[in-house]
Amino acid sequence: MGKLRYALFTGCTAKQSTPEQYMSTYAVAEKLGIELVELTEASCCGASHLQDYDDFLSLVLNARNIAYAEKHELTMVTICNTCQLNTAMTKHRLDNNADLKKRVNEKLEEVGLEYKGTSLITHFLYAIIDDIGLDKVKEMVVTPLSQFNIAPFYGCHNIRPSELQNETHKTPENPYNPTSLDDLIIACGGATVDYEEKNKCCGFHVELQAPKTAAILTGNAIAGAMDGNADWMVTPCPLCHLKLDTQTGHASHAIGREVKLPVLHMQQMLGLALGCDAAELGMKHHLTKVDFV
Amino acid sequence: MSTSTITTQKVTFKVFRFNADEDYLPYYENYEMEVTSEEVVLDILNRIKWDHDGSFSYRRSCRHGICGTCAIKVNGKSTLACKESMNGLVALFGNELTLEPLSIKRAIKDMIIDKGDFWEKHEAVTPYLVTDVNEAPTHENLVSPAEANTLDEADLCIQCGACHYACPVVAINEDFFGPAAFAAAYRFEADVRDEDGTDRISAMNESAQGVWDCVKCFECQEACPKEINPIEKIGKLHNMIFQKDVAVSNVATRHAVGFHHSIKRFGVLDEGGLVLYSEMAGIVKHIPVAARMFVKGKIVPPWGITKSDNMDEIKKLVASSTTAKF
Numbered sequence: 160m161g162k163l164r165y166a167l168f169t170g171c172t173a174k175q176s177t178p179e180q181y182m183s184t185y186a187v188a189e190k191l192g193i194e195l196v197e198l199t200e201a202s203c204c205g206a207s208h209l210q211d212y213d214d215f216l217s218l219v220l221n222a223r224n225i226a227y228a229e230k231h232e233l234t235m236v237t238i239c240n241t242c243q244l245n246t247a248m249t250k251h252r253l254d255n256n257a258d259l260k261k262r263v264n265e266k267l268e269e270v271g272l273e274y275k276g277t278s279l280i281t282h283f284l285y286a287i288i289d290d291i292g293l294d295k296v297k298e299m300v301v302t303p304l305s306q307f308n309i310a311p312f313y314g315c316h317n318i319r320p321s322e323l324q325n326e327t328h329k330t331p332e333n334p335y336n337p338t339s340l341d342d343l344i345i346a347c348g349g350a351t352v353d354y355e356e357k358n359k360c361c362g363f364h365v366e367l368q369a370p371k372t373a374a375i376l377t378g379n380a381i382a383g384a385m386d387g388n389a390d391w392m393v394t395p396c397p398l399c400h401l402k403l404d405t406q407t408g409h410a411s412h413a414i415g416r417e418v419k420l421p422v423l424h425m426q427q428m429l430g431l432a433l434g435c436d437a438a439e440l441g442m443k444h445h446l447t448k449v450d451f452v
Numbered sequence: 453m454s455t456s457t458i459t460t461q462k463v464t465f466k467v468f469r470f471n472a473d474e475d476y477l478p479y480y481e482n483y484e485m486e487v488t489s490e491e492v493v494l495d496i497l498n499r500i501k502w503d504h505d506g507s508f509s510y511r512r513s514c515r516h517g518i519c520g521t522c523a524i525k526v527n528g529k530s531t532l533a534c535k536e537s538m539n540g541l542v543a544l545f546g547n548e549l550t551l552e553p554l555s556i557k558r559a560i561k562d563m564i565i566d567k568g569d570f571w572e573k574h575e576a577v578t579p580y581l582v583t584d585v586n587e588a589p590t591h592e593n594l595v596s597p598a599e600a601n602t603l604d605e606a607d608l609c610i611q612c613g614a615c616h617y618a619c620p621v622v623a624i625n626e627d628f629f630g631p632a633a634f635a636a637a638y639r640f641e642a643d644v645r646d647e648d649g650t651d652r653i654s655a656m657n658e659s660a661q662g663v664w665d666c667v668k669c670f671e672c673q674e675a676c677p678k679e680i681n682p683i684e685k686i687g688k689l690h691n692m693i694f695q696k697d698v699a700v701s702n703v704a705t706r707h708a709v710g711f712h713h714s715i716k717r718f719g720v721l722d723e724g725g726l727v728l729y730s731e732m733a734g735i736v737k738h739i740p741v742a743a744r745m746f747v748k749g750k751i752v753p754p755w756g757i758t759k760s761d762n763m764d765e766i767k768k769l770v771a772s773s774t775t776a777k778f
Contacts, residue, residue: 171721175752176745200761203721207668209711211690213776219769220715266773270765319670333544334674335529360620360669367730368704369665375624376667405741405750444748446741 163290166228166278167195168246170239170397171203177397179441183426184238184283186440190299190433191291195236198227204245206398207316207364218259219266221249222274226267234279236286238426240316240396241364243282247327250280282317284395284425285328288339293346301434303348307391307451309428310352310384310420311340312403314396315360334358340395340425347432356383361402374413377402381410381418390451391421393428400424405446421449459489463542465496467508468552470559478559480550481505493533493541494522496551497563510563517677520610524563525552530614530675554617569622570613573629577637577655582648599644606639606685608678615672615682627660631672631682634663638685641692654698656689657705663689664704694776706730709778716770719760724751 173181188195201224203209210217225246228235237243253260254276264273281289287296318324321334332339337358341351361380362373381403384392394400402410403422411417422445423431430440437443437452463485470478483500494512501508513519515534522533527545541549551563558565615631616622622630629637634656640646641653656662663686672682690708699705707730714722724742728735745751760766 171723174720174758175723176750178749200765202719202760202766203711203715205711205715206721208708209715210687212694212708212712212778213774214687214691215775216712216770216773219773220766223765223769266769269772270762270768272765315669315671320673335527336545360667360671362667364668365665367707367727368659368702369621369625369667372621372625372665372667376620405745408741444750446744446748446750 162192162194163286164194164196164233165236165286166231166233167197168201168204168224168228168235168237168242169197170237170242171206172239172397172401176401177424177444179444180238180397180400180424180426182439182441183424183430183435186435187426187430187433190430190435191287191296193291196231196233198224198235200224200227204242206241207245210245215262217245218249218252219263221246222253222263223267223270223272225250225278225280226272226274228278228280229275232277234281234286236281236283238283238395239398240282240314241398243280243327244316244323247280247323250276251323251326279327281327282395284317284339284343285330287429288343289329293342296343296429297346300346300348300432302432304344304428304432305348305350307349308352308387308389309344309349310354310387310389310392311344311357312361312380312384312392312394312399312422313337313340313358314394314399317395318358340393343425343429344393347428349428349432352384352387352389354383354387354389356380361399363398363402366402366406370409371413373402374406374409377406378410378414378416378418381407381420382414382416384420385418389420391423391449393423393425395425397424403447407447419447421445421447421451423449460486461542462547463487463538464548465500466548466550467500467562468550468556468559469508469562471562472560478556487538487542489537489539491538493524493526493531493536493538493551496538497522497524497533509561518610520612523554523612523614523677525554525617526550530554530618530677532612532614532677535677554613555623558617565617567613569626570611570616570630570632573616573633574611574636576661577629577633578648578652579633579636579640581640581643581646582652583645584647593645595644602642602644603639604642604685604688605678605680606635606642609635609639609680610678612677614675614677618671618675620669620671621665621667625660625665628665629656629661631666631686634666634689635680635682635685638689641689650696650698653689653692653696657693657698657700659702659704663693691776694778697777699778703730703734705778706732712770712774716767718757719763719766720757722754722757725754
């Protein structure tokens with residue numbers, strides 16, 4: 160097998176509010192022998208909000224991002240659930256609607272680009288599971304996380320809508336009982352915590368307009384993990400991470416109970432198991448202290 | 453009738469039991485059964501009642517997936533009992549299945565819930581055509597196929613409540629209309645014969661009850677047994693709020709529009725700028741957490757943001773492809 164190469168769509172968060180996610184993505188890629196070609200031309204995906212204002216513009220911008228991955232003839236890998244959903248949804252809509260694809264391409268033509276539909280789009284979590292395989296990951300683990308109970312938090316936009324999500328990766332995922340992140344925890348040597356909120360919403364997308372709703376959902380998620388006796392949580396989504404890591408004050412207030420747990424990005428957990436050190440995984444950037452490394 | 457071989461397997465059903473008139477707390481009862489590949493969930497509910505406990509209660513009527521009466525949850529998945537095959541559920545969840553009402557907190561007796569909140573929200577969105585009807589029409593009121601298509605199958609909703617009780621916002625915000633009511637609102641808002649003006653769509657724009665409080669979790673799309681895709685209709689209502697010019701400047705609308713501004717300027721999102729633009733003076737409440745984030749290297753000022761490469765392309769596309777106004 161040749162070296163795995165992907166076109167990396169970092170999304171905006173990894174370059175701003177979750178620098179640790181950017182760092183740990185590269186640290187883990189190096190350990191796994193993955194080459195990442197960063198799509199520095201990419202714009203914001205609209206984060207599921209631009210489309211509320213202007214759906215067509217959102218399609219055009221996402222199609223442009225995908226067109227760059229196609230130019231490299233690579234699968235696009237995302238590291239944010241919402242980037243994954245918006246980009247994969249764009250691909251799905253364009254690939255299934257010739258008229259829409261034509262209208263989008265008329266716009267892209269103005270800047271010398273074309274959306275063809277030739278690149279796959281998958282989240283880094285599923286790229287690792289599908290293309291490297293968890294058996295291989297397990298072999299590569301040098302520091303098993305055997306002393307930890309780890310609560311997986313999946314994030315909506317990696318598991319729903321399942322019909323779309325299951326088009327983007329080979330490992331089928333049941334949105335009512337997802338297993339990919341649990342399987343990764345086990346491959347890293349950890350014990351998984353089963354709790355009701357693991358596949359539920361963190362509230363990120365209404366943090367500004369409905370702060371109480373957002374805080375209750377975040378609080379419920381952390382409380383569920385705590386009640387499941389978790390030492391820490393892990394998530395593949397930087398937006399969920401922002402909620403779970405930085406909003407514990409509001410969340411505690413909203414549900415009337417002190418909730419707080421260290422929360423790692425999926426890449427940070429994998430990095431720890433593969434022997435990366437805390438500094439290269441950016442642990443110092445967390446608001447809720449990661450006190451076990 | 454299927455010609456494939458009928459297979460049977462043993463399934464353990466953990467069934468929610470509760471009688472609001474007698475029980476202080478609900479409990480679960482286990483029933484072990486041989487289930488055939490031909491059966492649907494409703495067959496199991498019938499067998500529990502007919503073979504095990506005559507007091508077991510649930511709602512059922514048409515058995516054809518059209519009356520919307522028999523929706524329950526199986527292992528947390530909203531399910532129209534007469535439509536969902538046992539084979540599919542066993543494939544998804546294995547041989548231990550938990551049967552619960554759509555909403556435990558609204559349970560009256562076993563699978564039966566008080567659906568009053570659902571109907572109240574449905575009624576609140578004016579779920580009918582508002583138009584002056586000529587009592588002595590001289591011609592038919594025709595709707596072209598293209599016009600009918602704009603409803604996008606929202607008219608196929610059977611009001612089963614599966615999406616409503618799958619919605620995490622409905623569970624915690626009693627003002628929220630919920631996905632089914634939104635789909636109903638869209639169905640009439642998109643109808644060319646409707647002359648409601650801006651009343652209905654304005655109600656969608658109100659905070660707490662309207663579309664801006666949707667968390668975008670896609671639970672409703674996953675839950676809908678008729679594939680109506682309520683969240684897609686919610687997205688269309690968002691667009692209509694701008695198209696029908698009822699959008700007022702508030703934190704929710706500015707949050708959506710703010711992405712447009714940011715992408716035009718940086719290609720990527722200016723996270724801090726977006727919060728500032730959305731909140732305006734309300735930014736003050738974010739300062740304590742923002743200060744801690746800044747110390748931890750989580751906030752990049754506008755002058756430190758790395759713009760997307762080939763910004764000229766992005767600017768050009770934003771200029772040529774923008775279809776909305778605010």
